[in-house]
């Protein structure tokens with residue numbers, strides 16, 4: 433048994449070799465207890481397709497908790513198109529793989545609804561939609577809700593304010609020092625929102641071209657390594673996950689962490705280390721739920737309404753506050769309190 437496998441409490445794992453592309457297409461459905469399993473499709477290189485299946489299982493499980501904590505009528509799932517090492521999926525083979533993946537999704541008959549994830553862009557979604565109707569996040573002109581990133585960023589800003597209110601007794605960001613690592617679709621928007629609110633920003637990205645945003649917003653620019661350990665009020669990780677580990681936690685100098693990056697903790701035990709250092713960590717799967725809250729509105733019978741989506745995304749603040757209060761009352765970590773909230777909501781259906 434693979435010791436790195438997540439708990440195997442999933443409903444389905446479907447692996448199908450794409451007849452057009454020859455590539456493994458994978459869908460993991462963790463839970464449909466609260467509704468169709470929603471989760472993006474990741475196009476990524478793996479040394480071995482079994483690692484891709486493991487990724488799908490792990491990410492699908494996290495999506496169940498993300499949707500449950502956000503109180504959405506959705507379950508958790510994830511798709512993967514597994515590429516061998518070094519292959520860049522372009523041109524006709526990309527199109528073939530996307531059509532294959534759509535067919536795989538279609539065979540699950542709506543138990544899984546796909547969306548964008550790492551390695552997939554808005555131009556890919558209409559191709560997937562040619563072979564399945566279970567696609568979210570299509571362009572507004574096609575009745576979809578479009579790019580989820582602005583809604584994810586709104587949720588992150590809301591979570592940053594809630595976290596600051598808990599630590600500093602004030603939700604205002606005026607004069608607050610915030611380091612943002614990763615200035616992509618979400619991070620750049622979080623930076624712009626925080627700048628408008630008067631925060632003093634320290635920005636970092638592995639891509640030097642992102643420095644232009646720092647100049648535009650009047651923010652300081654540094655390396656990702658320096659930003660992670662900078663002395664700031666709050667750190668907002670908006671790049672990749674897994675960086676909060678036993679080595680970095682003793683070196684952190686922020687008072688709180690709230691960012692969009694998925695799976696920030698290298699292991700669950702890191703939540704305890706952060707609490708011991710007095711650093712308030714806002715659980716990533718609660719903070720970054722704005723995108724799926726937006727998609728849930730698209731899936732409603734009445735059709736998509738951006739104003740409704742924005743109102744619901746702002747509720748992330750109240751959910752996070754409830755989690756912080758529960759953690760304090762039960763002398764546990766925000767991670768444990770968030771998982772307990774998710775489990776309670778799953779048990780209620």
Ligand SMILES: NC(=O)c1ccc[n+]([C@@H]2O[C@H](COP(=O)([O-])OP(=O)(O)OC[C@H]3O[C@@H](n4cnc5c(N)ncnc54)[C@H](O)[C@@H]3O)[C@@H](O)[C@H]2O)c1
Pocket residue numbers: 580581582584613614615616617618619636637638639642656670671672673692693694720721723
């Ligand atoms: N897009 C969404 O709506 C959404 C929703 C939920 C969660 N997330 C998560 O938020 C994170 C950011 O998503 P995104 O859509 O903005 O991605 P993106 O690919 O648009 O941006 C990521 C940015 O991080 C930078 N980066 C990569 N590695 C880095 C490193 N080691 N240090 C510093 N910068 C680095 C990249 O150069 C890029 O600018 C991801 O973890 C994603 O899974 C995104």
